[in-house]
Amino acid sequence: MNDFSVHLPILQVVIPLLAAPFCFILRKEAVVSVFTVLVGFACFAISMDLLAQVIDGDVLVYELGDWARPWGIEYRIDILNALLLVVVSSMAAVVFIAGPGQARRAIPEGRGYLFYSAALLTLTGLLGVTITGDVFNVFVFLEISSLSSYILIALGRSRRALMAAFSYLIMGTIGATFLLIGIGLMYQMTGTLNMVDMTERLRDAEQTRTIFVALAFVVVGISVKLAVFPLHQWLPNAYSFSPPLVSAFLASTATKVAYYLLIRFCLGLFGLTLVFEVVEIDVLLLPLSVMAMFVGSIAAIYQRDFKRLLAYSSIAQVGYMTLGLSLASEAGVAAGLIHVFNHALMKGALFLVAACVTWRMGGTRLDAMKGLGRRMPVTMAAMVVGGLALVGVPGTVGFVSKWALVSAALEKDAYLLGFLVMASSLLALVYVWKLVEIVYFQEPETGIERREPPLRLLVPTWILAGASIYFGVFSDFAVDVASRAAAQIFAAGM
């Protein structure tokens, strides 16, 4: 047993990786869908165990094939990785429950297992990016997750999903290639690909133009994946035309992993001094985050489609996360990480509500959602919970992260920033109220027959909605883990 638990870090990635082709053997969609849920929960269990192992500050190192660094690739898990692993795998596990019947219209009958295969590969890539301690490995896993997520997005019902996937493919590939260029330049300066060695050597290296250019390429490349304003153009289409379940999965995991990468590269590899004192990326990142908060929220107000509204709100939420990072303080990064966890919960819940609406109405256009509050009350209650969390009402997770963010801003004497965070929350109130108004106060056009979606959709939706309240009331878990992660990376990054 002891022997087995040593290999958990690699199992975290290998299980979903091997499960993906295994779907081809199982074939029958009913079997495959149960199988993916099991894989999802296995990953979740492993990530919880890993988090428990590292939470006290130990760093878990796993050498692949027993090759020590610098020869081999090592997986390196500290609190930051472990937190992200938990977020990604828990979201995958919950979202996979709603799997059956998702891509029916896009995939010919009997080929449903391909959908699960692609979903598992995306999960593999995201977990791999998070767990690995080798910068080139990061690129490879990033491309695994991206390529399979383009496929998932292209499975959307309307033909626009194809165009959305295509533009995401072009932008995503350019972003990943930027990251690759940056990694190449870093390799040129340090002669190593291992993160620990690279960190040491970058601290000692002379601050030449090569390093500055590497930083620029890396940050821009990751920002494309993270959808930092103004590099967010791919996101609204990708999230609104993909199958609703895919949006739920990607919205709650993919951008979070990109945020992890940004923190890992900026604070871990390049180091606080270089990034925030020599190059001062906060001069750029801070205004962009604030603009994302406002532009995203204002654009969300004017949308005529539920999923598109959520997509624009995601851009605003990414703004909160990058704002946390650009404060360049421990509290700021902790606030960003708390928001990663919390936003995954609430956006996951809301996109699953969109999946329920699609199941009932065949689409998510807002004018078709009139009076849904009476037609599917249980689902719509979950939407209200998610919406309140987006606004940041006390008692929901949104409040916890906004509180952390505002206090981090005040700690830096940035009163204006604190005010701007609150002001943008008011904008969120506008679009959430718009939803509530349509759903509860407008007359349904086609009768008020009450019919809820099947349990396989309703249960995961309420797991996430419930978690948005639970972790809003008992916020210790997220706050504690995120502050420890931030403290650890700051201690290592000095």
Place this chain on the structure above:
Amino acid sequence: MMQLVAHWNYFAVIILMMVGLYIAISRGNLVKKVMGMNIFQTSVILLYVSMGKVSGGTAPILIEGRDDIIYSNPVPHVLMLTAIVVGVASTALGLALVVRIRESYGTVEEDEIVALDRAEDEREFSGEAG
């Protein structure tokens, strides 16, 4: 001037990179976009491969009893094997998507696709008003 000549490989990389990026951004034809993206990725392969070259170095094959040989760095070359695979996969997926787009829109020109989408939007919303 000497610097220019000495670093000619980097200039080749930069020119290729910009050509690829420009095509990927400016062309309306989706196939050309994919090709531009591919040129962009290929330029990075060149960047890595020329990075591993040590002047006077030879292929890193160890010869017994000879320690006076200078070897090139094989690591960047090996990395690029993976990058080539990634490049092939994303190009193939991009082209496959273009085929699907062509099947459902009947065109691979971005402006025509945007026009088709817009016409669809207008039909939908004017249908509501009437």
